[in-house]
Amino acid sequence: MISQAKDKVICVICARGGSKGIPKKNMQLLDNEPLIARCIRHAFESEALGTVLVSTDDEVIAATARGCGATVPFIRPANLAEDLTTTEKTLQHALLTYEEMTSRKFEICVFITATDVFRDPQWIKQAVMTLDENPELESVFVGHKTHKNFWEQQEDGSWKRLREWMSIYSSRQIRRSIVREDTGLACASRAWLWREGRRIGDNVEIIENDDDFTSIDIHHPEDLLLAEAAISIRRNQS
Numbered sequence: 001m002i003s004q005a006k007d008k009v010i011c012v013i014c015a016r017g018g019s020k021g022i023p024k025k026n027m028q029l030l031d032n033e034p035l036i037a038r039c040i041r042h043a044f045e046s047e048a049l050g051t052v053l054v055s056t057d058d059e060v061i062a063a064t065a066r067g068c069g070a071t072v073p074f075i076r077p078a079n080l081a082e083d084l085t086t087t088e089k090t091l092q093h094a095l096l097t098y099e100e101m102t103s104r105k106f107e108i109c110v111f112i113t114a115t116d117v118f119r120d121p122q123w124i125k126q127a128v129m130t131l132d133e134n135p136e137l138e139s140v141f142v143g144h145k146t147h148k149n150f151w152e153q154q155e156d157g158s159w160k161r162l163r164e165w166m167s168i169y170s171s172r173q174i175r176r177s178i179v180r181e182d183t184g185l186a187c188a189s190r191a192w193l194w195r196e197g198r199r200i201g202d203n204v205e206i207i208e209n210d211d212d213f214t215s216i217d218i219h220h221p222e223d224l225l226l227a228e229a230a231i232s233i234r235r236n237q238s
Contacts, residue, residue: 010098011110011124
């Protein structure tokens with residue numbers, strides 16, 4: 001059970017109307033469902049959220065979100081819906097604006113995206129519960145475990161391994177791993193972080209997953225094709 005009262009937990013889904021890779025990206029259909037609707041459905045299926053709010057500058061997305069049961073209390077200002085607008089600025093605006101509109105103060109904020117489509121809704125619940133049960137934690141988010149080696153280019157143009165231990169090659173089953181941050185799948189943070197304009201804190205817990213399909217993030221037409229194929233694979237396996 002979640003001891004944190006649901007009315008203290010808000011989920012914000014950022015879904016602007018403009019997109020370069022795929023026009024009207026958040027309204028594209030995946031498995032005959034708009035991406036924004038799929039994301040909202042996951043939020044409600046988690047059963048961990050008191051408020052599911054969509055921040056958008058687009059009236060069509062807003063209408064669709066409301067039809068799915070989400071709260072859309074305002075249309076996002078144009079200066080917060082530009083190509084280089086940060087997610088952090090958008091989340092900060094959504095939280096502060098909604099708290100002022102409702103005279104409420106939230107304790108836990110959840111971030112998920114419509115473009116991260118292979119999400120287990122229980123990850124959202126697990127993130128909220130873990131954060132609620134561990135007062136020292138600032139954020140809990142999903143991450144993909146990988147045994148791949150990574151290299152970083154230096155200022156002089158040379159390349160260096162990200163970690164020295166990556167120079168030791170061994171079987172994947174026994175070698176060390178690192179985790180890719182996937183906050184778009186599920187991320188719960190203390191509300192004070194968002195008010196400061198930060199998405200996640202420094203003291204975190206990570207919900208590790210090894211599902212390779214979670215790397216599919218919808219930004220280009222090929223991503224939609226990959227996602228449709230992946231869904232078909234999963235359906236045939238069940």
